[in-house]
Amino acid sequence: MAPVLSHPTSVNFIEEQHRPVNSEADTYYGGEERFSRSRTYSASFAHGYNPKRPPAFQNESHMRARRMSHDEKSTAPRRFLIDVEETIRVVLEQEDTDGDFQISVTDAGPKLMALGTATSNGFKSFDIRGTYMLSNLLQELALARDHNRKRIVLDEARLTENPVDRLSRMIKNSFWNSLTRRIDGDGLEIICADPKNRTGRVNPRIYVPHGEPAMAEYYRKVAREKPHLNLDVQPGILALAMNEVDDGKGGKTLKGIPFIVPGARFNELYNWDSYFISLGLLVDGYVNMAKGMVDHFIFEIEHYGKILNGSRSYYLCRTQPPFLTDMALQIYNQLDRTDMGNRAWLKRAIQAAIKEYHTIWVAEPRMDPKTGLSRYRPDGLGIPPETEATHFTHVLEPYALKHGLSVLEFSERYNNGTIHEPELDEYFLHDRAVRESGHDTTYRFEKRCANLGTIDLQALLYKYEVDIGTAIREVFDDELELVEDFPLAPFPPSPEAYARPDRERSTGRVQTSAEWFDRAEFRKEIIDKYCWNESKSLYFDYDTVQEKQILYESVTAFWTLGRMCERRTVLEAHFSIIEEV
Incomplete structure (x- = not known):
């Protein structure tokens, strides 16, 4: 017999006050409990069990081959009356056999539980069956508890909702909000928490880069006005971009631009995580949030020299795979192109990407002048501080x-x-x-x-070169001035060219599309020269020290599809092999 859980007998369900089935948790579980009662809750049966059925745990089998008479049969939408805490306890005790506070296919429970129905005021019940419904039940109960609900009316439709629809809805309306951070006076307590910090120093620190005096003064003011933060304005969490806004008192103040973090141990702005996050934000219509994350990348390139692996001081020597141009163009494609402000925003993004390209990706030590291949080769000494204490x-x-x-x-x-x-x-x-x-x-x-000159990095830089050339030609009338002064990398690359101390400067001439398409064509040639293996019909990484290919097959070889199309037919043949397997 399935365990039966119901509401206290004195509680009646009020139909007209029920919220829409797919409302978010704040709406669905917010407000007061929607019940009436003729006498106090103290008259309820022990543990909220239906007295017509045995308690949850007897030595009989929980599984049945067919429905029993206790199952309510109805064509109307089914709802359940549930005691939140007691049901959580029973679900975990019965179904969470591995003790991880989740219900999954690895748990060995019966995957069956009966809940009292709302239309019968809990005197009849219906079975909740299977991993998916039970895991959703536990999730809904946790949300209800977060909203301080003791008892709830729960729609069966929330337990049987299409998995893709449920996940998409929760990402759009819940997860993005819970992962949003801002670096300003209101957001510091959350963003400064660093689970990776092994130093024992817990006071929040913030590093403000040179050239931002207004920002430095803002954080000093925050430190004075919020002494409980014990804010230390020096290395720690890195300051990111801010907007000037009205302070509500006739003056101006600064406000951090919001961004999304990956979550868990990673409570800061990350590089290529943010690119994939931005694609999801665009799908859900959060264009301004994605745009703000590009603003942070522009700020990092201007003040820290690169898009950082993460916005902590221990990441200052390290970047991650380059996606800025595609990220900016994807966002720009959803903006009003007749708005000159949006055009100016894209201009700033492309200018920043050009600086990152010249000073990071085609600059030593990441550039190998002999082959012209770029590498992941960050600066730094010592043990990476973000790892677990026993990792090494x-x-x-x-x-x-x-x-x-x-x-x-x-x-x-x-x-x-x-x-x-x-x-x-x-x-x-x-x-x-x-x-x-x-x-x-x-x-x-x-x-x-x-x-290694990895095939994936070469493919990404080829796309950078094509993206920059295309933006200059299509958006900026084939001329783009660079405002910030920095050395341009020699082209074509060679050991002799990189050994010369005199470099062309970025402000010396305007950028045109032709030179970027030339760079893309050159990169395609060296990729084919060093990374293509004719006998295996696949691209491989190239070891610039041993001067040979590393024949380790990787799915990143297919990053070249759509970028270097000459090998497309040969590469696509691999997919037919994969499908056959």
């Missing part, structure tokens, strides 16, 4: 033993430079490169990532 213990133990130190003592001395281990330096160079690639972790890059 197995790597560090032999060195700690060699120096007669504990792993912790060795780590501290190695990080502060009092101990030098060139072999370990090389290991962490490649480890940082793997993290910069966004593909951490993979055997494909093990102990060699910083030396």
Whole structure:
């Protein structure tokens, strides 16, 4: 017999006050409980069980081959009266057999529970069956508890909702909001929390870059007005872009531009995560949120020299795969193109991408002048600080033993430079490169990532070059001035050209589409020269130190599809092989 859970017998369901079935949790569970009662809740049966059915846990089987007479039969939409806390307890006790507070296919429970129906005031019941309905039930109960509800009327339709529709609705109306952050006085307490911080210092820190005096003064003012924050205006969370707004008192103040974080341990703005997040935001109509994230990337390039892996001070030496041009163009395609403000916004984004391209991706050490291939090769020394404390213990133990130190003592001395281990330096160079690639972790890059001209990075930079050329030609009348001064990378690349100290400056001439299409054509040629393997009909990474291809097959070889079309037919043949398998 399935366990039967119902509401107290003195409670009556009020139909006309029920909210729309697909309302968000704030609406669906907000407000007062929608019941009437003739006497107090204290008259309810123990644990809220229906007295006509046995308690939830007897030694009989829970599973049945057919419906029993207790199941209510009705063509009307079915709703349940539920005691929130008791039902959570029973669901977890019966169904969550692995103790992870979730209901999944790995749990060995009966996947069956009876709930009292609203139309019968709980005297009749209906079975909730299967992993999906039970997991949704637990999720709905958790939402109800978050809204301080003790008892609820729950639509069956919320438990049987199409999975894609349910996920899409929750992403659009709930998840984006819960993952939104701002770096300003109102948002600091949330954004400064860093689960990756192993230093023991918990006071929130904020680093304001040089050249932003108004921003620095703003955060000093916040520190004075909110002493409970113990705000330390120096390295920590990195300041991001802000807008000037009215303060409501006839003056002006600064307000952080909101952005979305990945969540969990990653409570800051991330690079290529933000690109994929922005695609979802555009699908859900949050164009301004996506646009604001590009504004943050422009700010990072201007003040920190690159789009950072993440907006913490320990990420200052590291970027991630380049997606800015596509991100900006995808957003611009959803803006009013007759609005000159939107055109100016795209101009700033393309100018920033050009600076990032010249000063990061085709600049040493990431550029290999001999081949012309770009690499993930970040600066930095020591152990990546964002990892779990024991992540590198197995790597560090032999060195700690060699120096007669504990792993912790060795780590501290190695990080502060009092101990030098060139072999370990090389290991962490490649480890940082793997993290910069966004593909951490993979055997494909093990102990060699910083030396590789990876096929995916070349494909992304080819798209950068085409995107920039196309934007200059189609949007900016084939002329784009660069306002910020920086050195332009030599073209075509060669060791001799990169050895020359005198470089052309960005402000020396306007940018035209022709030179960017030339760069794209050159990159396509070197990709075919160094990365294409004719015998295997596939692109591979190229090791610029060993001067050979690394024959590790990766799905990123297909990033070239639609970008370098000459190999399209050959590459697509691989998909037919995959389909056959």
